[in-house]
Amino acid sequence: MSQTLETDRTTGTDGAVELHERHLSVVVGGQNRRFHYVWLRDNSWAPQDRVFLSSERKAATFDIRDDIAPLSARYDDRLGLVVDWNDGRSASYSAEFLCRYDYSGAPRSARRHAVRLWDEQPTILPRVAHADVVATTEGQLAYLDAVREYGAAVVTGVPSLDGEVERFAETIGHVREVAFERVHNVRHDPTGYNVAHTPGELKPHADLPSYSWPPSVQLLHFLVNRADGGESTLVDGWACAHELRRVAPHHFDTLVRTPVPYQLFSADEDTWAENPMIELDTDGDIKVLRFSNQLAQPLSVPFDRVEAFYDAYRHLGRIIDSGRFRHTFKCDDGDLVTVHSHRVLHGRLPYDPSSGARHLQDVYMEFDDLLARRRVLRGEHLPTAAQRPGNEETA
Structure with a gap:
């Protein structure tokens, strides 16, 4: 069962958020992107969860609740995706972050480094x-x-x-x-x-x-x-x-x-x-x-x-x-x-x-x-x- 949540955006398609049983979807950069709740909670950059300068985690992944889920979620023009979690914490996820780390099929494949296999014709090496x-x-x-x-x-x-x-x-x-x-x-x-x-x-x-x-x-x-x-x-x-x-x-x-x-x-x-x-x-x-x-x-x-x-x-x-x-x-x-x-x-x-x-x-x-x-x-x-x-x- 999914639920469409409010969006603060008044133009374009970005910002629509839908909650599902174990993940949410959000339209960012003109694409519908899906993220599991546990992945989002694990990748919080809230001060309690992360050292900002080094990006190192302070929160332990294995301490995340098995039933982790949003109490609410919305999209903000300045902050990006804003989530209030059922463990009492809140976190925001910028559009840049969501686009860069989108792990769905096409974006994930695009991040794998290009390899050009040699064919059966003589290869001219750079x-x-x-x-x-x-x-x-x-x-x-x-x-x-x-x-x-x-x-x-x-x-x-x-x-x-x-x-x-x-x-x-x-x-x-x-x-x-x-x-x-x-x-x-x-x-x-x-x-x-x-x-x-x-x-x-x-x-x-x-x-x-x-x-x-x-x-x-x-x-x-x-x-x-x-x-x-x-x-x-x-x-x-x-x-x-x-x-x-x-x-x-x-x-x-x-x-x-x-x-x-x-x-x-x-x-x-x-x-x-x-x-x-x-x-x-x-x-x-x-x-x-x-x-x-x-x-x-x-x-x-x-x-x-x-x-x-x-x-x-x-x-x-x-x-x-x-x-x-x-x-x-x-x-x-x-x-x-x-x-x-x-x-x-x-x-x-x-x-x-x-x-x-x-x-x-x-x-x-x-x-x-x-x-x-x-x-x-x-x-x-x-x-x-x-x-x-x-x-x-x-x-």
């Missing part, structure tokens, strides 16, 4: 000059937007100096510490301890799935790249996984459900973790792809699940290795490749180590930090207050 990224807000935003949308970008003209990749990382965020070198040197190593240090083909992969939360960004800075061959390869792993889901959903589900162990170690350190290759978020979208053929350890699952896993693994691996979602390019001296490594796999073609020098350095970061930097530069990180200071008496 390229941004180093001087623009480190010295201008516009250049840094162009770089961050590219990594956010495409999962990869190339920064050109980075000084070919030892440790410059670390200095660049600290310009845009924070270096992710791992068990091994903070700045890792990649060059030909005749002992061949690591496949990245050999001159053969390096299949597309993501680094360090041997952590339960692998680093989500990798920066690869080419100090010098004069050897014949060695073209870089990037593959949109999410696009490959989407293709697997489309053509063989049972294989996709197998990789979501099967834990795979990975290990990377040194004489003094060890990393080992066991997780599915494909991790989904709560909406069923791909969140993390853990794919590193070279670091996979012996599978340990129930006997009757082994062959199903290998069927699925080979299917995904062949899509990744097909070249359909791959971008191949030669890096110049001073190029810095950034990959969102929970999504984009990196590798390289074979090269001739006797034909010229090839030396790169890499560090790890977290994608969350890049997104945070982007929000700060855009002025989008501060929360929208539901209630302005001083409104408590008029609410």
Whole structure:
């Protein structure tokens, strides 16, 4: 049973309020928006409930009454939605707040960051000059937007100096510490301890799935790249996984459900973790792809699940290795490749180590930090207050 309440508005459609059993609806910004009573009560910015400067809650969510409901509700031009609650408190919710945090289908979907999966045509990766990224807000935003949308970008003209990749990382965020070198040197190593240090083909992969939360960004800075061959390869792993889901959903589900162990170690350190290759978020979208053929350890699952896993693994691996979602390019001296490594796999073609020098350095970061930097530069990180200071008496 619903009830239409009074509105103070005399023009337009904004301001109509309806109460329902467990939620209300209010027209704001020309749209009918629905909010559960418990959500509104939990998000009160009244002085008793919230520290205004930090937006931190003082009221405990678990103390909200099970039968929380309005005694009255109205829309005010200045205050927004004004609610008197049955627990004796009152709160107002500004139009800006209601529009920004509307969690109905379309507004909620619009807040999820845009991802442009690579198609089967050669992808032209965004390229941004180093001087623009480190010295201008516009250049840094162009770089961050590219990594956010495409999962990869190339920064050109980075000084070919030892440790410059670390200095660049600290310009845009924070270096992710791992068990091994903070700045890792990649060059030909005749002992061949690591496949990245050999001159053969390096299949597309993501680094360090041997952590339960692998680093989500990798920066690869080419100090010098004069050897014949060695073209870089990037593959949109999410696009490959989407293709697997489309053509063989049972294989996709197998990789979501099967834990795979990975290990990377040194004489003094060890990393080992066991997780599915494909991790989904709560909406069923791909969140993390853990794919590193070279670091996979012996599978340990129930006997009757082994062959199903290998069927699925080979299917995904062949899509990744097909070249359909791959971008191949030669890096110049001073190029810095950034990959969102929970999504984009990196590798390289074979090269001739006797034909010229090839030396790169890499560090790890977290994608969350890049997104945070982007929000700060855009002025989008501060929360929208539901209630302005001083409104408590008029609410």
